[in-house]
Amino acid sequence: MPSIEALNSQDAVEGRVEFGPGPGGLTVAELACPSGRARVALHGAHVLEYVPADAKPVLWVSGRSWFEPGKPIRGGIPVCWPWFGPHATGAELPAHGFARLGQWQVVAAAGDEQSASIVLALNDSQETRRLWHCGFALEMRVEIGEKLAVALEATNTGNEPFETTAALHSYFAVSDIAGVSIAGLDGCEYIDKMDHAARKTQRGDVTFSGETDRVYAGTTADCVIDDPGMARRIRIASRGSRSTVVWNPWTAKAARMEDFGDDEWPGMVCVETANAGDDAVTLAPGASHTLKAIISLEQ
Numbered sequence: 001m002p003s004i005e006a007l008n009s010q011d012a013v014e015g016r017v018e019f020g021p022g023p024g025g026l027t028v029a030e031l032a033c034p035s036g037r038a039r040v041a042l043h044g045a046h047v048l049e050y051v052p053a054d055a056k057p058v059l060w061v062s063g064r065s066w067f068e069p070g071k072p073i074r075g076g077i078p079v080c081w082p083w084f085g086p087h088a089t090g091a092e093l094p095a096h097g098f099a100r101l102g103q104w105q106v107v108a109a110a111g112d113e114q115s116a117s118i119v120l121a122l123n124d125s126q127e128t129r130r131l132w133h134c135g136f137a138l139e140m141r142v143e144i145g146e147k148l149a150v151a152l153e154a155t156n157t158g159n160e161p162f163e164t165t166a167a168l169h170s171y172f173a174v175s176d177i178a179g180v181s182i183a184g185l186d187g188c189e190y191i192d193k194m195d196h197a198a199r200k201t202q203r204g205d206v207t208f209s210g211e212t213d214r215v216y217a218g219t220t221a222d223c224v225i226d227d228p229g230m231a232r233r234i235r236i237a238s239r240g241s242r243s244t245v246v247w248n249p250w251t252a253k254a255a256r257m258e259d260f261g262d263d264e265w266p267g268m269v270c271v272e273t274a275n276a277g278d279d280a281v282t283l284a285p286g287a288s289h290t291l292k293a294i295i296s297l298e299q
Contacts (some may be wrong), residue, residue: 007027017032021154026043027041031128033116046077048076058172060075062074064259072101072257078190079140081096085148113163134156138154148295154291157285160284165275167273171268180225180226181225182223214247223236225269233299243275245271248270273291
């Protein structure tokens with residue numbers, strides 16, 4: 001891995017993209033433009049922070065998170081790939097795949113008067129082949145301007161087709177989950193993981209009164225988090241996504257998680273841009289697919 005000095009010498013864009021030490025000593029890219037700023041860890045191509053100008057942070061990160069090689073970061077936007085959730089047949093394999101655990105390489109950085117961006121890459125290797133036998137290339141593009149755009153492009157570089165599930169597992173900061181609602185999923189069928197994976201239909205906006213873990217299928221609509229306590233709305237638009245995952249651990253599960261503070265759950269909600277379950281993506285040799293989330297703040 002190049003040093004921070006080498007990255008700044010080769011890839012920095014003055015006033016727009018710079019590299020430095022982040023939490024736990026992880027190398028991070030600092031993106032800045034007139035409309036806001038963001039931080040992206042090379043570990044996992046993980047967006048740690050997005051702060052629009054004159055606004056509070058949009059993303060949430062746990063104060064108990066690990067920031068260590070080989071461990072996932074709790075919060076921000078983890079990259080779940082090539083599978084979402086536990087592996088279907090290998091309980092010993094890492095939950096949510098290996099992309100969020102890998103060390104990504106800088107491909108390009110750019111900036112102009114209105115925006116800043118970075119592109120990171122992860123390719124198959126002997127290490128990934130021990131976990132997954134397929135040839136692949138991943139690119140993650142993170143761009144800030146009036147909005148935050150996060151795009152994960154996966155390419156099949158092998159000789160056989162493969163199937164993946166994936167998510168941009170976005171954690172959003174809210175004032176109090178009990179007062180928050182999410183619009184955009186009315187009428188959608190979902191799998192309720194808190195009720196033995198029962199299939200249900202959403203009626204009205206999503207609200208919260210206990211642990212919530214739902215996979216909404218076959219939806220391409222924008223989702224909007226309405227947070228009266230912060231007097232703001234967060235819009236999540238998607239491209240290349242057919243699933244939306246909504247999650248909050250509430251009291252008991254938060255207490256069971258080592259990397260999640262017992263009292264942190266009221267201040268966050270996950271609204272994830274995904275292709276999960278029946279919305280899995282199959283890629284032929286040479287084919288690519290892009291999963292994209294566009295996040296914006298509405299006061």
